Amino acid sequence: MRYLTAGESHGPQLTLIIEGLPSRLPFSKEKIDTELARRQKGYGRGRRMQIESDQVQILSGIRFEKTTGAPVALAIENKDWVKWVEIMRPDTDPGQAEKRRVARPRPGHADLNGAIKYGHRDMRDVLERSSARETAARVAAGAVAKQVLEHCGIRVASHVVRIGSVATERIDLNGWTAETIAEKSEASPVRCLDPEAEQAMIRVIDEAKEEGDSLGGVVEVVVENVPVGLGSHVHYDRKLDARIAQAIVSINAFKGAEIGIGFEAGERKGSQVHDEILWSEERGFHRATNRLGGFEGGMTTGEPLVVRGVMKPIPTLYKPLQSVDIDTKEPFAASIERSDNCAVPAASVVAENVVAWEVAKALLETFSSDKAEDLLREVERHRNEVKGF
Numbered sequence: 565m566r567y568l569t570a571g572e573s574h575g576p577q578l579t580l581i582i583e584g585l586p587s588r589l590p591f592s593k594e595k596i597d598t599e600l601a602r603r604q605k606g607y608g609r610g611r612r613m614q615i616e617s618d619q620v621q622i623l624s625g626i627r628f629e630k631t632t633g634a635p636v637a638l639a640i641e642n643k644d645w646v647k648w649v650e651i652m653r654p655d656t657d658p659g660q661a662e663k664r665r666v667a668r669p670r671p672g673h674a675d676l677n678g679a680i681k682y683g684h685r686d687m688r689d690v691l692e693r694s695s696a697r698e699t700a701a702r703v704a705a706g707a708v709a710k711q712v713l714e715h716c717g718i719r720v721a722s723h724v725v726r727i728g729s730v731a732t733e734r735i736d737l738n739g740w741t742a743e744t745i746a747e748k749s750e751a752s753p754v755r756c757l758d759p760e761a762e763q764a765m766i767r768v769i770d771e772a773k774e775e776g777d778s779l780g781g782v783v784e785v786v787v788e789n790v791p792v793g794l795g796s797h798v799h800y801d802r803k804l805d806a807r808i809a810q811a812i813v814s815i816n817a818f819k820g821a822e823i824g825i826g827f828e829a830g831e832r833k834g835s836q837v838h839d840e841i842l843w844s845e846e847r848g849f850h851r852a853t854n855r856l857g858g859f860e861g862g863m864t865t866g867e868p869l870v871v872r873g874v875m876k877p878i879p880t881l882y883k884p885l886q887s888v889d890i891d892t893k894e895p896f897a898a899s900i901e902r903s904d905n906c907a908v909p910a911a912s913v914v915a916e917n918v919v920a921w922e923v924a925k926a927l928l929e930t931f932s933s934d935k936a937e938d939l940l941r942e943v944e945r946h947r948n949e950v951k952g953f
């Protein structure tokens with residue numbers, strides 16, 4: 565299974581093509597729209613989110629709420645486009661683009677590197693595509709992947725564990741299920757499970773906003789009921805933990821990924837990191853703890869997957885940072901019209917969906933999956949086989 569996205573932040577739409585879905589998979593447009601609405605929310609988002617109300621238009625590959633097995637094409641409209649037609653048009657430039665040319669790169673964004681690399685004197689030709697608007701298409705892909713996972717009883721959830729200086733304790737997953745994490749985080753404006761930390765997170769976002777500054781943070785994704793043995797130890801690009809880390813760091817502004825206790829593993833002794841192996845009639849092989857976040861040797865262990873990602877603060881700041889005009893080479897202090905000042909809650913929904921995509925892709929690689937029925941039968945057969953191993 566693979567996908568491609570196309571589209572600019574202020575162009576007419578985002579386009580997504582997914583290839584390799586099983587046929588006859590129950591397909592819900594509503595579930596994709598729900599996921600897109602979740603991505604738009606979250607304390608700290610800017611004015612653009614009041615303009616957009618993301619929904620997919622289905623263009624191919626679906627009939628009567630089921631996949632046919634053909635590529636699925638989806639579109640998401642940019643409602644803001646109507647105000648950008650003269651600047652974003654693909655045909656003759658009526659002079660607007662030159663008048664509105666972007667020559668002042670923002671520190672921390674893709675503007676300057678992209679302009680140098682692609683030879684653009686108008687950095688709009690870079691920023692339109694480097695914008696995190698594209699994550700709407702990736703969430704739509706993840707929302708389709710989630711329907712593959714759901715078909716096989718696999719659930720994905722996410723929550724925010726840090727915003728700026730405010731962090732929550734690491735949760736013990738024995739007390740939580742993906743369902744309860746999803747419910748509780750959904751009810752929080754910052755997608756945080758701890759009500760005290762939630763209030764403190766809201767405070768630091770407000771403080772940063774008053775100062776014209778921005779904040780980043782850390783999100784955690786949990787995947788439950790994952791079959792043993794997705795991914796592989798035999799080749800670098802088949803290791804599922806590595807693919808998930810790539811997917812996380814590919815999200816705009818994400819600078820790192822952790823599996824399980826992640827970087828903390830470097831501080832601890834082996835006996836405090838590795839998860840002891842147990843066996844019982846009821847559960848078969850399982851682990852006493854899940855510090856390695858459901859992965860050993862690039863393969864899933866059958867324990868819940870626990871993945872974290874760190875997002876840097878938003879680069880576009882109301883408080884100006886120094887930069888240099890590419891025409892005059894003069895220094896200037898950038899000022900802006902609008903931006904998010906913290907998008908960590910929204911980004912946790914993106915993280916959840918890119919992880920869902922990678923897990924669903926690995927599932928379809930492991931099990932026969934031309935038809936949705938084959939996939940489910942194979943996954944159930946495998947689960948029984950693992951119990952008897």
Ligand SMILES: Cc1cc2nc3c(=O)[nH]c(=O)nc-3n(C[C@H](O)[C@H](O)[C@H](O)COP(=O)(O)O)c2cc1C
Nearest residue numbers: 673674694695696816817879880903904907910911
């Ligand atoms: C959901 C989300 C919303 C974002 N909103 C903004 C924004 O409003 N302004 C901004 O400058 N960057 C925003 N970013 C981050 C930039 O897109 C990102 O920093 C930029 O593409 C450069 O890539 P890099 O930070 O990965 O190097 C957002 C990121 C995400 C995930």
Ligand SMILES: C=C(O[C@@H]1CC(C(=O)O)=C[C@@H](OP(=O)(O)O)[C@H]1O)C(=O)O
Nearest residue numbers: 612613694695696697700816902903904
């Ligand atoms: C549009 C989205 O996020 C955008 C991501 C973004 C950036 O620079 O990454 C900049 C802002 O866009 P604008 O410049 O139009 O205000 C955000 O709103 C979205 O998440 O749907």
